[in-house]
Amino acid sequence: MYAVAILGFGVVGSGVAEVLDKNADRITQGASRELSLKYIVDVREFPDSPYKDLIIKDFSVVENDPDVRVVVETIGGVGVAQEFTRRALAAGKSVVTSNKELVAKFGCELLQIAKDKGVNYLFEASVGGGIPILRPITQCLAANKITEIYGILNGTTNYILTSMIKRGASFDDALAEAQAKGYAEANPTSDVDGIDACRKISILADLSFGRHMDPDWVKTVGIRTVTAEDVSYAAENGFKIKLLGRAVLNEDGRIFAYVAPHLVPEENLLAGVEGVNNGIVVRGNAIGDVMFYGAGAGKLPTASAVVADVIDAAKHEHARKLVSWDEGDVSMMRDSAELESRWYVRTGEKQYITPSAQSKSSIDASLAGVEVLTLFRVLD
């Protein structure tokens, strides 16, 4: 028996159960064996769920059941999720997750434990929801030296910005609408302040550049300061405002990484990425630019990425996937203020885009004494 256990029966966890059922034939074919969902671990009660007979409260049942070969961690956060992940790996079970916070912070260590135990730790769903991105980077682009990766990594903020662009809404109105529609949390900080995008660009940089990049090292600015005035100036000049996470490999081997709003030219495909969708661009020294696009969140899209990893873990039970990265330290980072670009500037008196690329230090110096209301990079 090849059994699967789900930890955390929230949106993604319940989506995983649903996809395992709905597409069982295709999954069996892909994994070359039948997978059976044996346990769902959650402290809550779900008396009306069709899966209520599988729900247990005690993780150690999963940990000690040799039938369970893959554990799906959809708890989130770095507390109990981390503990259960470590214990599951230590018990020789592969772990699949959508938990970007845990992977961004502790992925390097958890991959090492998986390697020592000869099992897999897979997390395609942690970036870009259901969009295939991590596996393409590690496998399909393996013959490339990746020099840059950037994109729209957070669906909530893209939904808000799209509303501001299309309806001329203020940030507050657009946020309220996103909350009403369930696209933003009551406490929207992790989305609108760029924290979620920061975790995702960190994971993308880990895989692209081969070293752990701690999210704490990534200068992160969200979208609270974007105004309807900025949006309309951008539109008049052929740009759309998008929140981008970006990591650039410098010639000296160090990395510029940050999250911030950008003016994206309309002819760039990312400008056409609307609503809750994500778009991620990878630049390689042989392939040039490739872009991956799709639903960056949502129950079934994210669950389908989790289940693809479950299939992969089942298929590769005796041939561990070789995904890993080295430890890193802050000296590998360059100050993103030194990365040159054109800038969009709004002062009390005027709005303009600088004619040439310059560092943030340089534009700051040139604006000394001026009251700057908005200062965003232009993506060229």
Place this chain on the structure above:
Amino acid sequence: MYAVAILGFGVVGSGVAEVLDKNADRITQGASRELSLKYIVDVREFPDSPYKDLIIKDFSVVENDPDVRVVVETIGGVGVAQEFTRRALAAGKSVVTSNKELVAKFGCELLQIAKDKGVNYLFEASVGGGIPILRPITQCLAANKITEIYGILNGTTNYILTSMIKRGASFDDALAEAQAKGYAEANPTSDVDGIDACRKISILADLSFGRHMDPDWVKTVGIRTVTAEDVSYAAENGFKIKLLGRAVLNEDGRIFAYVAPHLVPEENLLAGVEGVNNGIVVRGNAIGDVMFYGAGAGKLPTASAVVADVIDAAKHEHARKLVSWDEGDVSMMRDSAELESRWYVRTGEKQYITPSAQSKSSIDASLAGVEVLTLFRVLD
């Protein structure tokens, strides 16, 4: 020693040699072993090539050398390429190729030979040049039932159409320009008549739907009939004309597949795919729509996809990749004329888009007796 041989030292073959050299460190790391290029088989002489010492004329040297574990077939066509592929697989070597004609026509059989021999037959570079697409379909989207796949699959025709859109050029002028720039062959038939796109949509359908779809079963129309008038009418109404390959799984399990020019709405990301780039959309029952974008051809992009497969073959020498599809027959196809869509019609007197979706048979009937100059589908 883990040696590689390249068959055919043309554009892609020489690009493979270049990428193996240029990114050797990353490739060694990815494959967890050093790969060495041992032979290049070509009947021509290359006295000035840095690889001239590796060039041999006799394929049987490769066939009989146990050091050679992976053979890269970049000859093209279904003649000698097919023979050497069969012999290499029979000799227990993995084969990697960019040869869409061979894969589209004989992929099913060649995969069976590879399976019997416990080796890999990989062909990521056969569709979309360097864009990761085949592996994402088979692995990352493995938890989805794929219901439709379509896209801009040929860079040459997209370059020509982009020139027509941007410069108002006629088809003949745009073709001549593409030929002058090296983007189109002196004999452009395989591109402009949609044959190349037909092979690619066939391979995509094979992988998406699990059965061999012969390119001969795919109704294929190219771009020779697109006029500047069509392009400008499209632009005035918010569309761009693009050549799409498309395969749709019908509810009865049969497949609609065809290649034809379409009017693509400007808000669709495919409308923004310009020049020689490709964009491919996959629709899954859990993920929704995902799009893959990048350079669809070119020496280094294509070579980087070939080398990624070489890395994968090296990494999985003892764990064959489980890619295959079943045999198919023409009864699995539905007549694409029955697939409904809106239509763009140009007669001697007027141009218009039909208000509602209908089959080709239906629009043909309604136009009986009218001289129809252009009839293209609208992608909705």
